[in-house]
Amino acid sequence: MKKFEEKTIHTETIYDGKVVKLQVDDVRLPDGNTSKRELIKHAGAVGIIPITKDNKIVFVEQYRKPLEKSLVEIPAGKLEDGEEPEMTVLRELEEETGYAASSPTFVTSFYTSPGFADEIMYLYMAEDVEPIENPAAGDDDEFIELLELTLEEAKQCMKEQRIHDAKTNYAIMYLESLERM
Amino acid sequence: MKKFEEKTIHTETIYDGKVVKLQVDDVRLPDGNTSKRELIKHAGAVGIIPITKDNKIVFVEQYRKPLEKSLVEIPAGKLEDGEEPEMTVLRELEEETGYAASSPTFVTSFYTSPGFADEIMYLYMAEDVEPIENPAAGDDDEFIELLELTLEEAKQCMKEQRIHDAKTNYAIMYLESLERM
Numbered sequence: 120m121k122k123f124e125e126k127t128i129h130t131e132t133i134y135d136g137k138v139v140k141l142q143v144d145d146v147r148l149p150d151g152n153t154s155k156r157e158l159i160k161h162a163g164a165v166g167i168i169p170i171t172k173d174n175k176i177v178f179v180e181q182y183r184k185p186l187e188k189s190l191v192e193i194p195a196g197k198l199e200d201g202e203e204p205e206m207t208v209l210r211e212l213e214e215e216t217g218y219a220a221s222s223p224t225f226v227t228s229f230y231t232s233p234g235f236a237d238e239i240m241y242l243y244m245a246e247d248v249e250p251i252e253n254p255a256a257g258d259d260d261e262f263i264e265l266l267e268l269t270l271e272e273a274k275q276c277m278k279e280q281r282i283h284d285a286k287t288n289y290a291i292m293y294l295e296s297l298e299r300m
Numbered sequence: 301m302k303k304f305e306e307k308t309i310h311t312e313t314i315y316d317g318k319v320v321k322l323q324v325d326d327v328r329l330p331d332g333n334t335s336k337r338e339l340i341k342h343a344g345a346v347g348i349i350p351i352t353k354d355n356k357i358v359f360v361e362q363y364r365k366p367l368e369k370s371l372v373e374i375p376a377g378k379l380e381d382g383e384e385p386e387m388t389v390l391r392e393l394e395e396e397t398g399y400a401a402s403s404p405t406f407v408t409s410f411y412t413s414p415g416f417a418d419e420i421m422y423l424y425m426a427e428d429v430e431p432i433e434n435p436a437a438g439d440d441d442e443f444i445e446l447l448e449l450t451l452e453e454a455k456q457c458m459k460e461q462r463i464h465d466a467k468t469n470y471a472i473m474y475l476e477s478l479e480r481m
Contacts, residue, residue, distance in 0.1 A: 120462060122370040123363040123443040133315045134322055136338045138416050141315055141322050146365060154441035156365040157317045159340060161416070182304040184327060184337040185418040186411060189303040195415075230367060230465045232412040232419055234376075235319050235342070237366040240466070260335035262304040281301060284411045285421070285466040292473050299480050 123149050125156070138197065161238035165207045166195040166286035168226070168244040168294065169218055175267040176294070177216050177248065178276075178287075182262065191266060191281045193290050195240075204241040212245060214257035216265055220245030226293060231285055240286055242293075270294050304330050306337070319378065342419035346388045347376040347467035349407070349425040349475065350399055356448040357475070358397050358429065359457075359468075363443065372447060372457050373468045376421075385422040393426060395438035397446055401426030407474060412466055421467055423474075451475050 125146035133141040140160035148154055169177040182189045196211030198204065208223045223243040231238045257263070268276065273291050276282040282291065306327035314322040321341035329335055350358040363370045377392030379385065389404045404424040412419045438444065449457065454472050457463040463472065 120361075120370045121363070121368075122361060122445065124370075125363050125365050134324075134338075136324070137336070138338045139322070139340065141320070143315075143317070144365065148441055149443050152440070155318070157315075157319045158366045159320065159417075160366075164415075180301075180303060182302070182306050183411075183414040184306050184325065185339045185341075185416060186414055187302075189301045189305075190411070190414055192414070197415075227469060228464070229469045230364075230371070232417065233364040233367055233371055233373070233465045234345075234378075235366060236340075236413065236417070238413055259333070260329055262330050264303065283409070284414045285470070288408060288410045289466070289470055289473070292470070292477065296473065296477060296480075299477075 125149075125154075128153065157235055159236040159238070161197075161236055162200075163198045163239045163241070164195055165198065165204050165211060165241045165243060166193050166290065167208050167212050167220070167223065168193055168242070168290045169212060169216060169220065169248040170244065170246045171267060172247050172249070175269060176273055177218060178266040178268060178273070178282075179215050180264045180266060190283055191276050192284055192287045195286060205243070208243045208245065210255075212248070213251060213254045215261070215263055216248075217251055217254035218248040219251045220248050227289075242286060242289065270298070306330075306335075309334065338416055340417040340419070342378075342417055343381075344379045344385075344420045344422070345376055346379065346385050346392060346422045346424060347374050347471065348389050348393050348401070348404065349374055349423070349471045350393060350397060350401065350429040351425070351427045352448060353428050353430070356450060357454055358399060359447040359449060359454070359463075360396050361445045361447060371464055372462045373465055374471050376467060386424070389424045389426065391436075393429070394432060394435045396442070396444055398432055398435035399429040400432045401429050408470075423467060423470065451479070
């Protein structure tokens with residue numbers, strides 16, 4: 120759908136980094152006027168809901184520099200060049216948690232912040248995850264602590280805002296909806 | 301919680317725009333090494349789930365330049381300087397839809413993309429919204445079409461990915477959860 124399309128008149132790359140690219144576009148609006156749009160380009164990401172055989176959810180706690188605090192989140196990671204989301208799921212799950220999933224199932228996808236960013240989040244669930252003997256290491260600059268929580272414990276974390284991000288809040292409501300069925 | 305805190309050694313503002321500010325920080329990691337963090341600063345936003353007296357949900361369709369397509373979303377908007385989220389809800393609902401809400405109720409809040417952005421989304425529900433006779437106009441560069449949909453129609457839009465963003469997907473699952481209670 121291209122309703123109310125905004126045609127690009129001029130585009131300028133302000134910054135091209137490791138995680139984000141910032142671009143400022145001059146656009147022609149539907150009424151003929153012009154405006155500026157600040158656009159964050161991002162490779163996209165996956166989030167994984169890993170469930171152990173004893174029905175615990177595996178979370179990771181890590182420091183989030185933009186917030187200057189740590190959050191408890193489902194494991195997640197950025198798509199590498201040319202990587203299919205399902206590959207990213209297996210890779211990030213191993214690197215961040217040391218767990219392996221046999222066949223992750225797709226839950227949903229959503230743009231995290233379509234007003235200024237093109238980041239899309241693919242959400243998967245991985246049941247019966249199992250520890251890997253010698254898991255691949257993650258990034259050098261990632262410091263992560265694992266937590267295995269019941270759904271009730273996770274809901275408590277959400278109340279305390281230790282869990283407080285879109286993909287993880289969504290994951291918890293999704294797991295609740297499964298319980299109700 | 302400051303677990304695995306990353307201390308800022310140096311911070312540089314790359315761009316300070318209307319919607320986003322891009323900052324690149326050099327940080328000291330917990331192991332003593334250093335790394336770079338790309339941080340998007342954002343004022344925060346609200347999303348509103350407006351329900352009419354005849355039980356329709358009010359959505360807005362608009363062009364999202366970062367995606368180069370239009371999306372159907374719940375009404376939303378950025379917090380203005382010093383504005384309480386509940387004020388933003390009433391203002392944005394009026395500007396984007398021409399509807400008024402008497403007392404919006406808080407649903408949840410979440411960081412949209414804590415890996416690189418500090419944007420927080422406050423989600424509210426507004427029941428029994430009513431049309432305003434002379435609503436305040438929105439931004440000059442916003443072109444918006446209203447849609448009033450039943451929950452079933454909204455779920456169909458989600459299947460077709462015309463609805464495809466974190467706050468709106470969350471809103472729909474939330475409304476579904478209320479129906480199940």
